[in-house]
Amino acid sequence: MKVRAAVLEEFGRPLAVQEVELAEPRAGEALVRLAACGVCHTDLYTASGADPTGYAPCVLGHEGAGVVERVGEGVTLVRPGDHVVTLFAPECGKCVHCRNPRTNRCVSIRDQQGLGFLPDGTTRFSRDGEPLRHFMGTSTFAEYTVMPEIALAKVSSEAPLAGCAPFACGLSTGIGTALYTARVEPGSTCAVFGCGLVGLGAVIGCRLAGAGRIVAIDLAESRLAQARHHGATDTRPAGADTVEWLRSETGGFGADYTFEATGNVAVMRQAVEAAREAWGLATMIGVAGKGELLEIVPRLLITGRRVAGSSFGGVKGRTQVPQLVERWLAGEIDVDALVSARVPLAAVNEAFAAMERQEGIRTVIELP
Numbered sequence: 001m002k003v004r005a006a007v008l009e010e011f012g013r014p015l016a017v018q019e020v021e022l023a024e025p026r027a028g029e030a031l032v033r034l035a036a037c038g039v040c041h042t043d044l045y046t047a048s049g050a051d052p053t054g055y056a057p058c059v060l061g062h063e064g065a066g067v068v069e070r071v072g073e074g075v076t077l078v079r080p081g082d083h084v085v086t087l088f089a090p091e092c093g094k095c096v097h098c099r100n101p102r103t104n105r106c107v108s109i110r111d112q113q114g115l116g117f118l119p120d121g122t123t124r125f126s127r128d129g130e131p132l133r134h135f136m137g138t139s140t141f142a143e144y145t146v147m148p149e150i151a152l153a154k155v156s157s158e159a160p161l162a163g164c165a166p167f168a169c170g171l172s173t174g175i176g177t178a179l180y181t182a183r184v185e186p187g188s189t190c191a192v193f194g195c196g197l198v199g200l201g202a203v204i205g206c207r208l209a210g211a212g213r214i215v216a217i218d219l220a221e222s223r224l225a226q227a228r229h230h231g232a233t234d235t236r237p238a239g240a241d242t243v244e245w246l247r248s249e250t251g252g253f254g255a256d257y258t259f260e261a262t263g264n265v266a267v268m269r270q271a272v273e274a275a276r277e278a279w280g281l282a283t284m285i286g287v288a289g290k291g292e293l294l295e296i297v298p299r300l301l302i303t304g305r306r307v308a309g310s311s312f313g314g315v316k317g318r319t320q321v322p323q324l325v326e327r328w329l330a331g332e333i334d335v336d337a338l339v340s341a342r343v344p345l346a347a348v349n350e351a352f353a354a355m356e357r358q359e360g361i362r363t364v365i366e367l368p
């Protein structure tokens with residue numbers, strides 16, 4: 001079938017929205033009609049050429065939500081008509097990591113996915129008979145995509161699909177990091193550095209975990225206001241004195257849990273230093289630039305601070321994304337406040353530009 005898709009032709013160039021060919025789903029795969037897709041920094045990072053593992057041409061997009069249209073042979077996990085959130089981090093349920101409750105690092109299809117192929121080593125997208133590679137196993141800047149069934153989370157059909165899209169990456173990453181990676185304890189003091197979608201997700205996760213105090217730190221007052229709306233009890237403009245201020249606010253000790261959601265290694269260092277002596281846990285969520293290192297004075301660790309990190313917030317996608325969507329439907333998460341713009345697929349390059357200007361929280365592409 002012919003589908004419209006946003007193709008990364010060449011690094012550093014605007015995406016080209018065009019018609020491409022999409023083949024039918026094979027064994028273990030499903031054809032998904034996309035209804036919405038968030039525009040995430042990782043798409044921009046790859047499009048810019050900064051990602052050392054990036055490749056072109058490919059169909060970008062990884063924060064998708066849609067409806068299963070058809071399934072290939074042997075598919076049992078989803079059926080036509082199911083509402084689904086796409087997962088760049090699949091959950092096969094069987095591998096050594098899926099069977100362990102401590103992690104979401106499914107290893108079943110990662111090698112082929114990293115190269116831009118579906119698990120059988122081929123692509124379903126093509127153009128003039130030439131294969132066109134997938135991106136993050138998802139390729140959701142398109143009207144339709146084909147994905148492995150283990151990479152689709154079936155969610156409530158009550159949930160509007162434009163609001164489901166942020167759960168495919170940024171929002172689940174933030175919430176999950178607080179709930180599943182750090183496992184924030186009720187009554188604790190948390191500090192979140194950076195209040196983009198991921199940081200706001202961490203604020204939400206800390207609130208859902210019952211944190212007593214949630215301090216949000218960012219350069220922009222507009223994002224601090226968002227943080228207060230989603231549950232921050234205190235906000236503070238980011239600066240060189242942030243660690244000192246946080247310590248003074250916590251009896252000289254620091255926060256029980258800190259979260260870093262900017263990707264800046266100097267801020268990561270602040271998050272480690274602001275974690276409480278004796279048991280403070282600093283969790284890294286932001287993605288640092290190629291070759292950058294995080295500096296930590298070892299004495300901080302000897303005296304009891306710990307450092308952690310996770311990808312996709314440690315969320316086991318097929319099991320836990322539907323649970324997070326239920327919490328949104330129950331009124332515990334305000335997704336509408338996080339979706340700052342809704343645009344058509346043709347406006348994907350404008351959405352990238354808005355992200356570079358740090359405008360709004362999340363742009364969601366809506367497909368008719």
Ligand SMILES: [Zn+2]
Pocket residue numbers: 040041042043062063169170
């Ligand atoms: Zn993302």
Ligand SMILES: [Zn+2]
Pocket residue numbers: 090091092093094095096097098105106107108
């Ligand atoms: Zn697995």
